[in-house]
Amino acid sequence: MVPTMVLVADDSRDAGRQEALHGLADAVAQRGEAPVVPAFGSGSEVHRAVDSVEGPMVVVPAFVAGGDLASSRTFSGIDLDGRFDACPTPPLGAVPSIVGDLAGRLVDTGWDSRDGVVLAADGSTGQDERQVVADVARMLSRRLGSPVQVGYLNSWAPSVGDAVERLRRNGRDNVAVAAWRLVEGRDYDRLHEMGAASVTAPLWPSEIVVDSLLAQHRAAKARLAA
Incomplete structure (x- = not known):
């Protein structure tokens, strides 16, 4: 079973940000490598989205390391204790x-x-x-x-x-x-x-971002299968 990719970010600050994040989630899903669940919003909204996923999942930050303080706080608050079928990944960095x-x-x-x-x-x-x-x-x-x-x-x-x-x-x-x-x-x-x-413009949209997120998913999927 292919683990669901759960993309996490705080999108509660403005509509333009919400649109960009959902566009990113759609682009990842269109590759067809894994089912994608957007977990965007406030902390409580993100937690509900994560908890709603059944089966194995890879929880992936939809932000770069050091690039989004609010999303970093939200991600660090996700509780995966007891979810042995869940694997978080670090945010994208010096790729x-x-x-x-x-x-x-x-x-x-x-x-x-x-x-x-x-x-x-x-x-x-x-x-x-x-x-x-x-x-x-x-x-x-x-x-x-x-x-x-x-x-x-x-x-x-x-x-x-x-x-x-x-x-x-x-x-x-x-x-x-x-x-x-x-x-x-x-x-x-x-x-x-x-x-x-x-x-410079933000890093998304770029197919490089989609490639990098999917690479993180593949690596985490291998860890879950080990």
Whole structure:
């Protein structure tokens, strides 16, 4: 029996975010590899959706590590104790294809090696996600051949705005923001208010995101079968 993929995120903040998340769930389902259940909403709504799934399931974050503080809190609160047929996965992180796509998005905005780069993350409840963001920044820096500064929107320091200003003080007149988040929404819109010359689009839509989520499902399915 193929485990159900349960995609988890907080979508309670705005309609644009809801639409993007459901579009992602539809795109994953259309691949036909596994049944997909969207568990989007507030914490209680997510818990009800997870509890409603019968049979084996793989619980997959529909967000990137450090890229969605609210969803990270919701995901960490899911109780799978006693569900021996359930396997959670970590959020997407320093996946080479995703980081490569992010680098391409920067170039598409007009970035060149004379410009600064801020990797704009959100924050999370765990230090492990902060380490993933640092890993993404290092990988992106190697891809670009240029330094990458990390900034945060809702947790940790420095803030995105402070990171942009620091690069400007260091002689980078133009600073591009690489948005480390899966979908659009009000938090993403705030990035356009940080004084950067450009902001990349969210990582979704991209078939690379769908590929990466399904790869996580396959790995978890193998663990469940072991």
